[in-house]
Amino acid sequence: MKVSLIVAMDNERGIGKNNDLMWHLPADMKFFKETTTGHVVVTGRKNYDSIPERFRPLPNRENAVLTRNSDYQAPGALVFSSLEACLKHYENETERTVFIIGGGQIYKEAMDLNVLDELFITHVNHRYGADTFFPEFDESKWNVETVFEQEPDEKHAVSFQVKKYTKK
Structure with missing residues (x-):
């Protein structure tokens, strides 16, 4: 089983x-879609609920939702009570990557469990006054390569870089 994390x-x-994206960066959304299509995406309930209903579950991906609410229904998605239970379900997965796609609490749990093989982090060159944050981690334990860079243009108000981190 390969476990990756993808975040901006x-x-x-x-x-x-406020449980929402703070920017509109089409090239990053395209990268997210292309990178996760055909794989498994794991998300917390609040993050899943923040996806517009017409896009849920995310198409062409197996969706897994984490929630402590045993009555929660996510038509077209699998529901798990914990990240550990979810990863156990996929422990024999060899064809697809399991992508952790948020939110903040789920990212923290995945980092703390030390189960990640790679991270795809989009570094957006701006400050947005967020109320949810990506956890600090020791970047010296990872090899880093830049996947691509986007300069501001008519579709992108700010520049960003997508970086891939692989465990040393």
């Missing part, structure tokens, strides 16, 4: 505000 964060490690 601003200069203050901000990833969200």
Whole structure:
């Protein structure tokens, strides 16, 4: 089983505000879609609920939702009570990558469990006054390569870099 994490964060490690995205970056959304299509995406309930209903579950991906609410229904998605239970379900997965896609609490749990093989982090060059943040981690334990860079243009108000971190 390969476990990856994919996130976009601003200069203050901000990833969200009022349970919503803080920016509109089509090239990053395209990267997210292309990277996760055909794989498994794991998300917390609040993050899942923040996805517009017409996009839920995320198409062409197996969706897994984490919640402590045993009555929670997510039509078209699998529901798990914990990240550990979810990862156990996929422990024999060999074809697809399991992508942790948020939110903040789920990212922290995944980092704390030390189960991640790679991280895809979009570094957005701006500050947005977020209320949810990506956890600090020891970058010296990872090899880093830049996947691509986007300069501001008519579709992107700010620049960003997508970096891939692989465990040393």
